[in-house]
């Protein structure tokens with residue numbers, strides 16, 4: 001069963017079948033395989049099944065504007081003057097992104113970086129960053145109007161949480177695993193940083209329907225669902241600024257005000273829970289094997305998580321006590337083990353197993369001063 005790239009709902013039967021061996025790509029080439037298109041009734045996304053050899057297609061055939069730094073696509077002729085696509089993209093971006101100071105701007109999936117190049121030329125205080133999955137454009141990156149930071153294959157981990165703006169031009173329509181890419185982009189932005197992107201608007205250019213390498217055909221509905229799930233707010237979708245395209249602006253929500261990438265009850269959320277619990281026992285066993293034979297252990301948290309940890313230990317007699325903040329539990333026993341206040345943790349304890357909800361366990365433990373001031377090793381469930 002095929003699932004929606006945006007909301008993970010099951011897609012049912014296709015709304016359209018292309019002819020045998022007549023799938024057409026962005027490069028206007030006919031490729032093997034039959035185009036099948038699905039409509040997600042949950043989020044209004046239209047989705048084309050991936051080409052059977054999509055990876056080979058990108059490696060060998062996908063190349064737009066490769067003949068030189070000035071090679072571009074004509075966007076329109078205005079008052080007798082040719083306006084190129086990157087020129088228009090830069091003008092619209094500058095108009096929408098109220099740039100101030102020395103903004104760090106990344107062109108994500110930049111190819112030659114034509115649009116960011118024009119932005120830097122128009123606004124020289126911009127600090128340019130370039131990223132593409134391939135390294136074949138590096139000669140263009142070296143000749144930028146001012147030195148640009150760059151990375152290929154993977155964005156540089158040093159950029160995490162620091163960028164003011166991430167730009168993406170005509171990339172998301174090609175990507176089946178949208179949640180992964182959006183999580184990566186969000187992690188690169190500082191809290192409140194802006195993600196600005198352009199994707200085709202099928203409803204303004206019907207040819208986009210049959211282009212076989214456009215796996216995603218967005219609607220206002222599916223764009224909104226996709227961005228909210230990925231931790232973005234202040235979503236603005238403009239259908240007029242760029243012909244036959246959606247120009248989208250949104251802000252990265254600060255970490256902590258967003259609880260995760262998954263919607264409760266979604267397949268992704270359940271997969272994560274299943275993975276966590278089916279490997280938790282083995283993680284505790286592994287942590288226990290790392291201990292010295294005469295170690296004295298405390299388990300922080302006398303609830304379900306703590307009890308689960310106790311049940312996983314092969315030598316539970318090494319557990320001196322449970323530690324818990326709940327004063328109503330102090331002095332009582334759980335499975336024969338005494339429950340104490342954290343500050344009463346015995347002096348000879350060397351290791352604390354943390355039996356707390358993994359979503360906030362580290363934050364809670366870092367706030368327990370009576371334990372932080374001692375030389376203890378903490379083991380967490382995740």
Ligand SMILES: [Zn+2]
Pocket residue numbers: 004005006007008009040041042043044045
């Ligand atoms: Zn959907």
